[in-house]
Amino acid sequence: MQTVLSKKVEKLLSLVEERDREDVLRAIEFLEERHAGQKRASGEPYAVHPIETAIIVASMGLKKEAIISALLHDVLEDTNTTYEELKERFGETVANIVEGVTKISKYKIKDVSSEKAENYRKLFLATAKDIRVLLVKLADRLHNMRTLEHLPKEKRIRIAKETLEIYVPLANRLGVWQIKTELEDLCFMHLYPKEYERVKEFVRERRAKLEEYLKRHFIPKLKEALKRANIQAEITYRPKHLFGIWQKTIRKGISLEDVHDILGVRVIVNTVEECYLVLGIIHNTFTPVPGKFDDYISLPKPNLYQSLHTAVIGPKGRVVEVQIRTWEMHERAEKGIAAHWAYKESVNIKDNSIYGWLKELVESLKGSKNAQEILENIKLELFSEEVFVFTPKGDLLVLPKGATPVDFAYHIHTDIGNHCAGAKVNGRIVPLDYKLQNGDQVEIITNPNKKPNPEWLKFVVTSKAKSRIKAYLKELERERQIQEGRELLENLAKKLNIDRQELLEKIKKQEGIERDEDVYLLVGSKKLTKERIYQLFGVKKPEVKEKDQSPQVRVRMEDIENVAYQLAKCCNPLPGDEVLGVVAKGKGLIIHLKGCPNLEHFLKHFPERVVHVNWENAQGKYPAIVRVWAKDRVGILGEVASTFAKHNANILQAITKSLKTGEAVMEFTLELSNAEHLKRVLQALRELEGVEKVSRVVRA
Structure with a gap:
């Protein structure tokens, strides 16, 4: 077994620059020490897995720090190694990459249905502050998929589904074609074993004949045409991967026997100009198939894949698919974003790229003398308008960036938001205005006596939270107006020397109202004035100054205008003073002067009832x-x-x-x-x- 491990170490070192081998060996010694005694399901020493992961990373063209991070990617999760120890021994960059991979590995994926998997992919992309975190994680998943047969069937199927829904599209977004296609075929083998064997046998039976056809008829004729045009090119052919062939039969509704392009020809040249020259030569030499031409050089795919695709009818009437690209495009197509580190110049990327960060990465490498240094400073800024968080049960939710526990509570249910008394994030109490971070697990603490605080409007960001809080405030204002209307009618009934109910019935009849509460609301909101009530009874309004007459001023709370209020008699605030409002049930807002002892009491014991208010249109005394x-x-x-x-x-x-x-x-x-x-x-x-x-x- 040690011999096997030694051979793997030897293979890895062959992919590492000579100047970096000592540091890589030091990392291997460290991981062997930390993973000592641990075994994989296959029975192999655990060290085999990180070394194989590092080999995949090195094969992508990544350098020392990414390779060492791949070697150590499990030590934080599976051993007693700390972040600080990693940072001290191998540097901050390695420690950060390993920590990033560890964080992604801890996310428990509960639902891999297509519509929900997209949120997990976004979570991974948003969590990874360094692109190498994603590349190491993909390498880790690829090696796990290569050794999946050692796990129970149920677990194999779950992991394969998760890989197909989350990691394959992730590899595609990063343009890592080699990893994407191998992952797809491995998933295909475990999820659809009968179909996999059928496609595999179909390709095996036909590949030899197709290779013979390309070698004897198509490629020689193409080489001759390129030689006459004095164009140097490498012409190869490649088998299409099994999953891609199977998907083609499903997508086009055809049988395997109708698939003729299981081998594709690739022409690699030195310049973009030569790509288009070769295209013209191919179309002049063979008959193009209508509708089978795609120009991904002028219009790259979102992951920056570039190539010319065409299909022609070759000798003996066979359809042959051809890809034409430069060496740089070829490297990028195979290794995806990892290939960018190797180039100091870049192609002209059009603005239609879905992910601007890829474009910015390539642009930043233009004219650079040290692409590796630039890479180390590049941060992944995807889905900046979203944040991905978990419920206590592990369900993943997507909220707008800047969302708080209150937004989370209302997202779950209005009642939870309305009675939100506190919040725990990752097991720790946080303020309600805490801005949620990607990967946070959020727990809301509720209390039936708690009510929405108008102050929440200052920090919530979701429309649902804002609308529910405002709805509560409107209801609070409605209750205050009903209470005020009841008191006003009682005073009027005394002045008119009639029974209050008699007064109510008279008003209901005159105004066409059925409920007493609606009368109180009309009076309390000043929509039914005292003058109008006096007129109903044929009484002239007394020429005396009413004690309950309020000065003409409006109070605004956040974006809610004309809030009902009372001035606190303890401090007698004046327009222009710095004031705060205290929410009082049935009384609306009580306005207090800042520094008022009674206000200080509320701030200390009932801060949820204290809100910011503004004076407006102040008139009167x-x-x-x-x-x-x-x-x-x-x-x-x-x-x-x-x-x-x-x-x-x-x-x-x-x-x-x-x-x-x-x-x-x-x-x-x-x-x-x-x-x-x-x-x-x-x-x-x-x-x-x-x-x-x-x-x-x-x-x-």
């Missing part, structure tokens, strides 16, 4: 309490009162007291327009002779 300390002398009270009058501050109440110290303390409740008005009044008071101190009164 508002109460505020001012305290004045002054030397007690004749005329001081008159001067203070005169100052108030001079600055248009009406006195609603005054309390004065003389102290034994020779001072006078005066407290006034004033009517003021706004905070700036108060500031001017206080400044004027300070300028009076004998005034020692003035302040605004805020009561606890």
Whole structure:
């Protein structure tokens, strides 16, 4: 067994640059030490798997750090090795790649149906900050698929399905053709063994005859035509992979016997110009098949695959498919994105590429003297508008980037959102405005007594969360208006000296309303005014100032306008003050001055009930309490009162007291327009002779 392992190490080292072999050997020694005693299902030492994975990575043309990462890709998950230890021994880049592969490996894929598999592929792409994470993971999966026969049948089928739905499309997106086709054939073998054997036998029976035809008839004629045009080219043929042949029969609804192109001819030249020259020569030498030409050079595939595809009728009437490409295109077609590291120049990529990151990668390599250095700095930025998270049961959800636990809660169910009291992410309590990250597992803590907090509107991003929170706030406002309408009608009934129910019935009849609640709502929302109610009873509105008359001002909370409110009597806030609102059931918002002791109590014990608000269109007069300390002398009270009058501050109440110290303390409740008005009044008071101190009164 050690001999087998030694041969694998020897093979790997043959693919590694000589200057890097010592570091690679050091990584092999480390993994053998850490995986010592561990066995694979085949009975082989576990070390065989990471070494085989590294061989695949090296075969893709990747360099030292990717190869070492492949060797160590399981040590974080399967041994007691830590990230810090990896970083210290092999560098931060290797540690990051291994950590990335480990993170992807920990995702438990519950549903591999086509529609849900796309989300897992996006998750992998979005999680991998370094493209090499994906390439190492693909290599890891390829070797596992090569040794799948050692697992129970049920597990083999599950892994093969997962590979076909997730890893094959991932390899295709990265353009890693060699890995993609081998994975497809391995999945085909395990998922559809009878069909696999049938296609395999079909290809075996016909391949020899087709090879003979190409060698004796088609390729010699093509070589002769290219020689006359003085074009140097390498002409090869390749068998189509089995899964691709089987898919063609399904896609076109034909039998295997109708598939004639199991071998394809490939012409590789030096320049793009020669690709098109060769195409013209082939079409002049053989008869083109109509509708069988594709130009992937001018219009590359999303994974940057480039080639000319055509089909012609060769000697003896056989249809032959031909691909024409440059050596660089060929390298990219076989190795995908991994091939880009080898080139300092790139082809001109059109803007139709689906994944801009691939385009940017190629563009960044133009004129570079060190492609490897550029690679190390390139980060994968895919699906930047989405975040992929898990429920506690392991189901994968897709939310917009910037989504929070509150968005997650409403995504699950409105009731969970409405009663969201807290959240755990990856087992740890987080704030409700925490921005979810790819791969997070989210658990919502609910409490039947908790209600939506208007403050959530500041950080939620999903339309569902916003609409549900606003719906709650509207319902809260509706309840407040009903309560206010009930109280107003009770007061009116007393003033009119009639029974409240009699008043209700009269209004319902006049307005065509059936329910008492709807009357309260009309009155509380001011849609049914007191004047209109007085008219219903033929009573003239009393010419007195109503105590419940509110100043003309609007309060806005986030994007909800005209929010009903009351001014807190403890601190008497004025328009222009810094204020916060406290949500009070049945009363709407209570507006408090910042720094108010009562507000501080709510912030400490009930922060979910405190919201930001803005004053708008402030008109009218508002109460505020001012305290004045002054030397007690004749005329001081008159001067203070005169100052108030001079600055248009009406006195609603005054309390004065003389102290034994020779001072006078005066407290006034004033009517003021706004905070700036108060500031001017206080400044004027300070300028009076004998005034020692003035302040605004805020009561606890």
